[in-house]
Amino acid sequence: MPAATSATADPHRPDAKPRRRAGRPPSAVLDQDGITAAALQLVRKSGYDAFTMAALARALNVAPSALYNHVSSKREVLVLIQDHLTSLVDVSAFGTEPWDQAVRDWAWSYRAVFARHTPLIPVIAVLPVADAPKTLAMYEAVSTGLRRAGFPQQCIVAAIVALESFVFGSAYDVNAPADIFASGSMAASTPNFSAAVDSLGEEGYAHQADVAFSLGLEALIAGFGALRAQGREARSEA
């Protein structure tokens, strides 16, 4: 965050307004990196409801319209946040661990990062990878790992997409209210579901979301292991 404190004279006093006269400043106040950093900080402190272009401008001590010299829309700011967050996802295990453990570590890390940023998921899910270089780098790391592990070329994208879909869907669950499955007055008409819910005890839903994620992830890993075996078999015959 280099660009922040240059323009205003007194950083130790809570200056409220963008005290800067109109016209181009001597040195640029804004750039995409600074905007991204401020946006991320704002989102972390106040959440996505409070994340408005006006609030972001205020955090940067700038008029809202100034932002549009550096980004074309609020959506673009979300994309910048998304790409930065993706660089925080841990793919290091693809260099050190067996493929299945690497996938496990990656998926847990991926979910952990985006569980706190679910409003980005609709943006990410339909975003061309070319608009997000760090995201592309993550895919490359995963692809490389799976390829080295012997996965058939044609399965790799499908496996990544399936895992990612599961991660995104599961990220929502982490933030669900603890009593999401309480059927209330309708419990009588849903005996089997209510019994299944009751059998879970009182461990809290956050833990329950982890159980479901683990269950699904292990099933996916096991299923993909079979794919890999098929691929290796076919190649050794040829």
Place this chain on the structure above:
Amino acid sequence: MPAATSATADPHRPDAKPRRRAGRPPSAVLDQDGITAAALQLVRKSGYDAFTMAALARALNVAPSALYNHVSSKREVLVLIQDHLTSLVDVSAFGTEPWDQAVRDWAWSYRAVFARHTPLIPVIAVLPVADAPKTLAMYEAVSTGLRRAGFPQQCIVAAIVALESFVFGSAYDVNAPADIFASGSMAASTPNFSAAVDSLGEEGYAHQADVAFSLGLEALIAGFGALRAQGREARSEA
């Protein structure tokens, strides 16, 4: 014919405005079912961007503020839509097919319904089931099916949550642009991922999303089959 078409005089002419005087009308114009139906029709015709309270009111030939006598917020309308859509998900196979085929049919149907309604996913994912009776009915049908198939009680909720997470994540993929994986000028720095993408040929991403969904779903079903086997084994020993 006195009650039904009384408010607007000429139904054959495109009357634009809510031609009705102020004050309570002789018979109620609005109710939750009517609002839900109109909202769904509006969303289907014009999409979620065009779905505003003002547009909904216009479709119902009513002032926007009138809606708030029947729903407390736009979000509540989304919940009504969601619950109705969930009743369109096909769970019939849980009564006729083996559990694995039933899960398969259910998941494909579930994804098909919500692929066209991805803006609802953030709403559904954190919605208490008690607020959505038809959704609860779906869970009951699935729970009953899994229980009859011999799944251990404690696994059922986790399995449903995992499947649902995968379905929601996959629903986004269906609407992704065809060139979402085109890495463009960065292809050189991502050789493995680019090669994996290139190996897919030109079948279009919609088909590719189906392949990934099938791959993940079959892995999940296979993994859950193992759970079921463990449960049966443990019970026969006891």
Place this chain on the structure above:
DNA sequence: CGTCACAAATGAATGGCATTCATTTAGTGG
């Protein structure tokens, strides 16, 4: 050394949005 295009800021609109409120009218229960 001047000037000219362009970059980067301000501040004042603009139009759309969900939601609220005062008001009007009409059924309903005591």
Place this chain on the structure above:
DNA sequence: CCACTAAATGAATGCCATTCATTTGTGACG
């Protein structure tokens, strides 16, 4: 018959993203 409440209108309210005219500084070109 009267008070209460339900259900409509229409006029605000406040927030939001985005645009535009304007001002000011920079750097490149002649």
